[in-house]
Amino acid sequence: xxxxxxxxxxxFYASGESLKHQYIAASIKNQSIYVEMDFGDNVMSTILTDxxxxxxxxxxxxxxxxxxxxxxxxxxxxxxxxxxxxSGNLLFDPEIYFGGGPDLHKKKGLASHNNFVGSLKxxxxxxxxxxxxxHRGNPKVHYHGVLEAEFEENEVNVIPITYPFAxxxxxxxxxxxxxxxxxxxxxxxxxxxxxxxxxxxxxxxxGYWEVSxx
Numbered sequence: 539x540x541x542x543x544x545x546x547x548x549x550f551y552a553s554g555e556s557l558k559h560q561y562i563a564a565s566i567k568n569q570s571i572y573v574e575m576d577f578g579d580n581v582m583s584t585i586l587t588d589x590x591x592x593x594x595x596x597x598x599x600x601x602x603x604x605x606x607x608x609x610x611x612x613x614x615x616x617x618x619x620x621x622x623x624x625s626g627n628l629l630f631d632p633e634i635y636f637g638g639g640p641d642l643h644k645k646k647g648l649a650s651h652n653n654f655v656g657s658l659k660x661x662x663x664x665x666x667x668x669x670x671x672x673h674r675g676n677p678k679v680h681y682h683g684v685l686e687a688e689f690e691e692n693e694v695n696v697i698p699i700t701y702p703f704a705x706x707x708x709x710x711x712x713x714x715x716x717x718x719x720x721x722x723x724x725x726x727x728x729x730x731x732x733x734x735x736x737x738x739x740x741x742x743x744x745g746y747w748e749v750s751x752x
């Protein structure tokens with residue numbers, strides 16, 4: 539189960555190589571769950587739409603039995619049939635990912651390449667409780683994140699980001715150039731830095747503005 543206030547993130551990814559590449563990918567995008575899978579020769583996908591970013595709990599189940607895959611989001615269900623031309627088996631690598639993962643832009647089938655921000659509970663793979671194994675320190679289950687894992691429900695209102703290099707930055711296009719507002723908290727180990735910058739073009743010529751910390 540999951541709940542979030544943020545659209546556009548990866549929920550689950552598993553893949554493997556047997557004779558051919560196989561994968562299952564589940565993402566949140568445009569208030570919908572996008573599920574795509576490939577058993578080796580044929581890509582199958584479906585979309586289940588709901589109001590997913592209001593911090594309500596939602597239950598997502600992907601159930602594979604023989605040549606049938608059922609994708610269930612709360613009270614909705616979609617059924618996908620595996621073509622008879624491919625094997626009905628999925629052979630995954632030992633590492634599967636919940637709520638994100640490394641190099642998401644390289645993962646086939648994901649509708650989003652962003653890590654999930656929100657809360658998870660009752661996370662099962664087959665009959666294994668992933669969060670229980672993580673909480674008890676099972677070395678086969680790893681948590682990766684900027685902050686420590688919190689085994690309780692907390693609202694996520696701020697998403698922090700760390701710039702590891704002096705050249706790191708975020709580029710953001712401005713659609714309405716007449717006026718804008720920016721607001722952010724920051725901390726730095728350097729005594730001086732440029733916090734925000736933009737080139738400016740007006741009827742009087744070209745220029746720029748910047749916000750600096752000194």
